[in-house]
Amino acid sequence: MDKIGFIGLGRMGKPMASNLSKKGYELVVHDVNAAAVDELVSLGARKAVNLAEIAKECGIVITMLPSSVEVEQVALSPEGIFPNARPGGILLDMSTIDPLATERLHVAAQQRGLSVVDAPVGRLAQHADRGESLFMVGASDEDFKRIEPLLYAMGTTVYHCGGVGAGGRTKLVNNYMVVALCQMNGEALALSQRFGLDIAKTLQVLFGTSASNGQLRMNFPNKVLVNDTTPGFTIDLAHKDMSLVLGAAHALKVPMPLAAAVFESFSLARASEYGRIDFTGIADAICDLAKIPRARVPEGWKID
Ligand code: NAD
Numbered sequence: 371m372d373k374i375g376f377i378g379l380g381r382m383g384k385p386m387a388s389n390l391s392k393k394g395y396e397l398v399v400h401d402v403n404a405a406a407v408d409e410l411v412s413l414g415a416r417k418a419v420n421l422a423e424i425a426k427e428c429g430i431v432i433t434m435l436p437s438s439v440e441v442e443q444v445a446l447s448p449e450g451i452f453p454n455a456r457p458g459g460i461l462l463d464m465s466t467i468d469p470l471a472t473e474r475l476h477v478a479a480q481q482r483g484l485s486v487v488d489a490p491v492g493r494l495a496q497h498a499d500r501g502e503s504l505f506m507v508g509a510s511d512e513d514f515k516r517i518e519p520l521l522y523a524m525g526t527t528v529y530h531c532g533g534v535g536a537g538g539r540t541k542l543v544n545n546y547m548v549v550a551l552c553q554m555n556g557e558a559l560a561l562s563q564r565f566g567l568d569i570a571k572t573l574q575v576l577f578g579t580s581a582s583n584g585q586l587r588m589n590f591p592n593k594v595l596v597n598d599t600t601p602g603f604t605i606d607l608a609h610k611d612m613s614l615v616l617g618a619a620h621a622l623k624v625p626m627p628l629a630a631a632v633f634e635s636f637s638l639a640r641a642s643e644y645g646r647i648d649f650t651g652i653a654d655a656i657c658d659l660a661k662i663p664r665a666r667v668p669e670g671w672k673i674d
Pocket of ligand 1: 377378379380381382383400401402403406434435436437440443444464465466467490491492493494495602603604607
């Protein structure tokens with residue numbers, strides 16, 4: 371079995387690497403945060419001396435980093451993955467990054483006899499914890515076959531969306547809808563609170579009509595509505611994704627006025643220092659701005 375390098379052990383990378391380790395994969399791990407590395411080492415992974423060591427030892431290197439900047443730095447710097455990798459190696463980038471950065475990496479990899487697969491992650495952090503993530507993959511058929519078993523060790527659902535870049539583009543379409551729904555739910559809850567409505571009754575109505583949506587049903591009841599805004603997925607990362615969505619839309623002349631409005635709502639939230647909380651906390655940012663009591667369900671409330 372190929373030794374696997376894993377770089378980026380944050381809210382998502384940690385459970386994903388843990389699940390690989392539990393399924394018997396031999397991992398060599400790295401993160402700029404030493405505590406995150408120690409946690410994986412306690413589960414049986416080995417701490418990398420440096421990136422070059424990961425590149426030399428591991429046929430497949432997974433990155434789960436915040437943005438294009440960190441992924442390109444890890445892949446392309448002289449002491450990084452590409453300059454030190456074995457021929458035939460795969461960089462399996464699972465972060466949500468600019469698909470144009472993925473294409474730059476693809477070209478640089480091919481020049482060195484390496485390849486890139488983009489396999490961003492769908493569903494919530496709690497799904498990653500349970501090994502129930504969904505993956506959308508951009509890869510050649512040959513590379514897809516090599517990485518597919520790893521994905522099933524970290525999740526339940528895998529879609530091969532097309533060639534390199536197709537995974538990341540699918541993820542942008544997905545996250546546009548996810549973040550826009552989050553904004554819409556936040557505004558609707560603020561209005562309901564201002565009206566002085568009973569929140570349990572309002573939610574019961576929303577879940578019973580076509581107003582219901584995945585964010586309201588799957589995420590809000592476990593996060594902001596029960597006063598938990600620890601991330602999850604941060605407002606900063608949601609803002610980064612909306613910036614990628616708008617950049618791609620502008621370049622291809624796709625009008626997305628709603629995306630622009632949602633992006634700026636998240637810009638406002640970040641300016642008021644909500645950036646590091648869970649993105650369902652956009653509901654709190656809206657309520658706080660308008661001096662409306664935050665939307666919270668009563669203790670013991672459950673979806674019918
Ligand atoms: P995070 O901020 O919790 O984790 C990022 C990790 O990368 C941190 O541990 C950080 O120390 C490490 N890191 C940063 N720069 C580094 C570098 N140069 N070298 C090594 N390590 C470095 O972020 P996350 O929530 O785990 O998200 C990671 C990626 O996955 C992002 O692109 C995000 O958009 C995407 N994503 C997140 C979720 C979610 O629900 N959190 C879901 C799907 C996709």
